[in-house]
Structures are given as C-alpha cells and as structure tokens.
Amino acid sequence: MSDAKKEYPIVWWTKWFNEDQYEGVMTDDCGLPYNCRHTLNRSKYNEAKVIVFHETDWNPKDLPPLQDVHESKKAWVQNTGKLCVSEWPQPLMYQQKYNSLFTYLFNYHFGSDFIMSYFTSGRSSPRALINLVSRPPLHTLQEKNQFRKHGFHEQDSKPLAPVAWIVSNCKAKNGRHFMANQLKKYIDVDIYGHCMPNRKWPKKKDGVADMADEELVSHYKFYLAIENSNCEDYVTEKFEKPLAVGTVPVVDGPDDYSRFTPSKKSIIKYDDHGSPERLAQYLKVLDNDDKSYQEYLAFRTNRTVDNTDKNGHVIIDSPATFNQDYKERLLPWFIDNWDIDETGFPNKTTTQWLSKDGGERTSRAKYGMQWGPDGKGARCALCRVARDLTEGDAVIDPSKRLTIDTTCKFRKFYHVSWVIAFHHYWALFTLVVTLTLLFVLLTRAGRGCVKTLILRVLKVLKSVTRRKQHDYFELQQESEC
Structure with missing residues (x-):
C-alpha cells in the first residue's frame, strides 16, 4: 500500500x-x-x-x-x-x-x-541569507561618511557615531553590556532601545514615523551584533540586521562563525582583538580609511541601473539585487550550508565546493541535512x-538521549575591568564603609571607639619610640667604648 x-x-x-x-x-x-x-x-x-x-x-x-x-x-x-x-x-x-x-x-x-537556525536557506525568498548578503549596501560609503558628519537627515543634524547598537535586554548572562560600556570609553557608540540608550530613536524624513530597525542600522558603518549567550552555533537576528543592509557586523557569540560568514573579510570578531580598547582602535582605523573599510563589503553585488531606482535607492526585493555570481564571491562553506533549493537538495554545490574547502570542514552529510538549516x-x-x-522503517534508540550543552561560556565579559569583575563585592564594601563612618560620626559609642583606637595607636607608637631610643643609647655606648 x-x-x-x-x-x-x-x-x-x-x-x-x-x-x-x-x-x-x-x-x-x-x-x-x-x-x-x-x-x-x-x-x-x-x-x-x-x-x-x-x-x-x-x-x-x-x-x-x-x-x-x-x-x-x-x-x-x-x-x-x-x-x-x-x-x-x-x-x-x-x-x-x-x-x-x-x-x-x-x-x-x-x-x-x-x-x-534564525535564518532562511535557499534563494527563492528575498530574505534568504544568501540573498541578504548579496545585495548592495543600502547606503554608499560616501553617504555613510556624510551621516557621520551631519546625522540621518536635515531634521536630525546630530552627527552619527561610527558604531550603532540596538539592545533591549539589560541582563544578558554573558555581561555584554559591561563590554559595551568599556568600548564607549574609546570610540563613540550610538545606543538605542530599552537598555543603556544614549540617543533617541530617529524619525523618517517626514518627521512622523519611526525608522525601521534595518533602516536605522543601514546608516552606520559598524553594528554591534553581540549575542546574549556565547554558545556554539547560537547566532540570531542580531547578526542578520547589519548583513541585510550592508553595515559591517562587529560580532561576539560562538567561537566559530564560519557557517554564517559569507566572506573571509565580512565580519569583525571581538575575540580577534581581545579587549574593548584594541577593538575600538581597529574600528577607528577602518572609519578613517575608506579603502580598508570597503574590503569588508567586497563580496556584495555592485550597484547597477537594474537594482536601483531613479533616486539611487536599492530595490531590495528585486532579483537584480541578488548576487548573480555569488559562487565566485561567497565562501564555499557558506554556500554549502545555505544554498539549498525548494526540493530540499543543494543547488549542485556540495561536491563541487567541498573539494576546494579542505578536509577540516564537515559537510552537510554528517548531520543528515537534506533540507536547509x-x-x-x-x-x-x-x-x-x-x-x-x-x-516501522526506523526504531527509537533507547541509548540516544540528550545531555546538557557544555559549549556555552558564562559571564564572558565580567573580566573587562577589575571593578566590573568584582562589582557586587565593591558595592558591599562601599556600603560597609559608609555605615561604619556614620556609626563613628553620629553615635557616642562610635566616637568612644575611635578615641580608644587612637589612644591605643599612640601607646603603641610611644612604646616603639622608647624601644628605639633605648637601642640607640646602647649602640652609642658601645661605640664610645
């Protein structure tokens, strides 16, 4: 049957x-x-x-x-x-x-x-990851340099920082907000959302409607795509926002981003720099060097008359914006993970590209991936x-049971300064000192304790002084003999 x-x-x-x-x-x-x-x-x-x-x-x-x-x-x-x-x-x-x-x-x-995953595979949808990373940046580098000087538009003339961050969760377990606070000391960062905002959410040119997230991000050179957890393969829509609009992602999440990286030079990893100060120094170099910055966007489709309208705006949902020669521009490992057609099979890339990718990479076949992730x-x-x-074509294996994921790093950014690392204890120490001072200053018993302590210290100093004087006297007598 x-x-x-x-x-x-x-x-x-x-x-x-x-x-x-x-x-x-x-x-x-x-x-x-x-x-x-x-x-x-x-x-x-x-x-x-x-x-x-x-x-x-x-x-x-x-x-x-x-x-x-x-x-x-x-x-x-x-x-x-x-x-x-x-x-x-x-x-x-x-x-x-x-x-x-x-x-x-x-x-x-x-x-x-x-x-x-948090992304869409294949190429049929405009929101498919391959299509998002392929289309031209929504704003040219020349436009971004103007935004750096004059803001979003005439109604918002405050210059933009080189870096943007939209964040709503102030209690991320990895302490990413501590890192961002340190980063702000060395480079300007415009922060939007419910956590640590330092800039008001912008309006469109009409002055009425709020800008959409991606539209906002598209005006910046860099965007902090920092995950709230550092676990293997945990990469979310925070990463998709900058990739979709042609802004360079500054990422922190899993140790390995290779599954999600369209080009060898397409993201900036926090771990490659090791500290907020060194990361800021590198971002400043790119901010002031157009040629070096453009290298992070070289894998994207160039602007043409077919993928822009009469005002020069990218037509984001037009197939002409997608990277027609993406196999020559994007990394083989990236294509192998995401270029899967509607029937659930790779677009003739697996064998062709894995042979160029080296033995250290693992193909889709290891995980039985017939469909996209x-x-x-x-x-x-x-x-x-x-x-x-x-x-009955398969049976449940009683020995196959899940175990706890051990790939995650906890409290990753609590080390960025000793004050941050011990901020709970620092607050407790400050409280104890404050209460002690109040006790000393405002109570008779406190003043009595201070007086007693001072008298004991003076007594000890007097005793030490006498001993030193005695030793000096004996030494002087010996020298006279």
Missing part, C-alpha cells in the same frame, strides 16, 4: 511561548510523498510517535506517560530557540533528570537532529522521522 498523501500527526504537548504557534501547521512542501500535521490536540497522542515540548512552556507536572519513553514507544523532542541550552540558571527542563527523557533536539545548533527544513526532517517511526 502506498503512503502517498498519507498524513502523520506531530503532537506538541506544550504551546510555543504560550501561543498556539504550531496548531494545524502542515508540512507538505518538502518533496516527500506524504504530509505531516502539527497539533496541540492531545487526543492524537496515541496515534503520534513524536511528541514535542517547547523549553519555556515545559511543566514537569504535566507530562505524558513516562513509561512510553522508557519502553521506546514515543520519541520526545526538545524544542529550544531563544536561549542557549545551558544558560545559567538552567530551566528545570534542562536538568539532566529531565533532559535524559528526550531523544531528539530541535533547535539552532547544527549538531541537533532538526536544525532551525531553517524552520522549514527542521519541520521537513521532523516529518520524515515521524513517518519512519510510525511505519
């Missing part, structure tokens, strides 16, 4: 950020001879082989029968996205007691079973597993 058009259920035991995000979602565009339907309807539990849980909606008091997991009747899938897996303090879900109940991982990590690709791979488990 053919399984063409057959539909397999995938049950979400939890909501997704407290929303019915996946209710009724169909997986029917994967090039597979069957479909899958995502549902929160628990009445489908007995029929489904795959049960999905979302990290922040997990409740250990509301679980399906654990016996089904122990007997390998059901495969639990852990879905994460906003936080890296071992963010501290760990959500209850990631305590190993519960982590070991899961068979599959569905998140941003390229080693997960169902890879769902995005939301659609993850759902397609999940659908295939659901079907294979249901039809």
Whole structure:
C-alpha cells in the first residue's frame, strides 16, 4: 500500500511561548510523498510517535506517560530557540533528570537532529541569507561618511557615531553590556532601545514615523551584533540586521562563525582583538580609511541601473539585487550550508565546493541535512522521522538521549575591568564603609571607639619610640667604648 498523501500527526504537548504557534501547521512542501500535521490536540497522542515540548512552556507536572519513553514507544523532542541550552540558571527542563527523557533536539545548533537556525536557506525568498548578503549596501560609503558628519537627515543634524547598537535586554548572562560600556570609553557608540540608550530613536524624513530597525542600522558603518549567550552555533537576528543592509557586523557569540560568514573579510570578531580598547582602535582605523573599510563589503553585488531606482535607492526585493555570481564571491562553506533549493537538495554545490574547502570542514552529510538549516527544513526532517517511526522503517534508540550543552561560556565579559569583575563585592564594601563612618560620626559609642583606637595607636607608637631610643643609647655606648 502506498503512503502517498498519507498524513502523520506531530503532537506538541506544550504551546510555543504560550501561543498556539504550531496548531494545524502542515508540512507538505518538502518533496516527500506524504504530509505531516502539527497539533496541540492531545487526543492524537496515541496515534503520534513524536511528541514535542517547547523549553519555556515545559511543566514537569504535566507530562505524558513516562513509561512510553522508557519502553521506546514515543520519541520526545526538545524544542529550544531563544536561549542557549545551558544558560545559567538552567530551566528545570534542562536538568539532566529531565533532559535524559528526550531523544531528539530541535533547535539552532547544527549538531541537533532538526536544525532551525534564525535564518532562511535557499534563494527563492528575498530574505534568504544568501540573498541578504548579496545585495548592495543600502547606503554608499560616501553617504555613510556624510551621516557621520551631519546625522540621518536635515531634521536630525546630530552627527552619527561610527558604531550603532540596538539592545533591549539589560541582563544578558554573558555581561555584554559591561563590554559595551568599556568600548564607549574609546570610540563613540550610538545606543538605542530599552537598555543603556544614549540617543533617541530617529524619525523618517517626514518627521512622523519611526525608522525601521534595518533602516536605522543601514546608516552606520559598524553594528554591534553581540549575542546574549556565547554558545556554539547560537547566532540570531542580531547578526542578520547589519548583513541585510550592508553595515559591517562587529560580532561576539560562538567561537566559530564560519557557517554564517559569507566572506573571509565580512565580519569583525571581538575575540580577534581581545579587549574593548584594541577593538575600538581597529574600528577607528577602518572609519578613517575608506579603502580598508570597503574590503569588508567586497563580496556584495555592485550597484547597477537594474537594482536601483531613479533616486539611487536599492530595490531590495528585486532579483537584480541578488548576487548573480555569488559562487565566485561567497565562501564555499557558506554556500554549502545555505544554498539549498525548494526540493530540499543543494543547488549542485556540495561536491563541487567541498573539494576546494579542505578536509577540516564537515559537510552537510554528517548531520543528515537534506533540507536547509531553517524552520522549514527542521519541520521537513521532523516529518520524515515521524513517518519512519510510525511505519516501522526506523526504531527509537533507547541509548540516544540528550545531555546538557557544555559549549556555552558564562559571564564572558565580567573580566573587562577589575571593578566590573568584582562589582557586587565593591558595592558591599562601599556600603560597609559608609555605615561604619556614620556609626563613628553620629553615635557616642562610635566616637568612644575611635578615641580608644587612637589612644591605643599612640601607646603603641610611644612604646616603639622608647624601644628605639633605648637601642640607640646602647649602640652609642658601645661605640664610645
């Protein structure tokens, strides 16, 4: 019996950020001879082989029968996205007691079973990563130099800093805000958002509507694409913003950005400089050297009459803005990860390009990546597993269980100055000293303690003085003899 058009259920035991995000979602565009339907309807539990849980909606008091997991009747899938897996303090879900109940991982990590990065693969969508990095910068370097002197436009004449940062989370576990505060001492940084803002959000030329995020970023030479967690493969939309508009990203996140880097000279890594001061010095050099700065944009498509309008603005959704010769401009490893067509297969690049990339790189095949590392690709791979488990073409391996992600670095930027590293203790020390002074100055007992202490110090000094005088007298007598 053919399984063409057959539909397999995938049950979400939890909501997704407290929303019915996946209710009724169909997986029917994967090039597979069957479909899958995502549902929160628990009445489908007995029929489904795959049960999905979302990290922040997990409740250990509301679980399906654990016996089904122990007997390998059901495969639990852990879905994460906003936080890296071992963010501290760990959500209850990631305590190993519960982590070991899961068979599959569905998140941003390229080693997960169902890879769902923050980007779009392929080339059919204008928002596909290959297309974003290919189109010309929305503003020329000459325009950016003018913005540095005169601001966004006539209504906002305050000069722009060379660096911009949009940030809303002031409590990032890696302490990125400490690094940014240090960086500001050595180079101007315009900060927008709810955390540490030093510049008002700009308006469009009409003076009414706010600028969109990407429009704002496009006016700057550099943008701080600093993740809130330092975990392997954890690269988010913070990185996409500058890439989409032709601003050079200053990045900090995972140690290895090679999966996401379109060219060898396309990003500036904080770790390559090691301190806010040295990073600022390098950015200043590029800010004052147009030729060196342009090297970070050399992989992008040039402006032509076909990809700009009559006012010289880039037509961002036009295929003419995409890099038609991208295979010659972009790194082979980048293409291998992101150039995947709608049928779920690479655009004839894997064999051709991996041979040029060296043995140190790992191909898509290691992870079984038939589809792109995005939301659609993850759902397609999940659908295939659901079907294979249901039809008996695959079995649940009882020895395959998730473990805690150990790739993350905690409190990375707490070392940038000793005051920052010990700021909690410094505050406590200041409080103790202040209270002591108040006690001494405002109470009789305090003044008595100070008086007693002074008298004891004077007594000790007097005793030391007498001893020294005695020693000197004896030494003088010996010399006379």
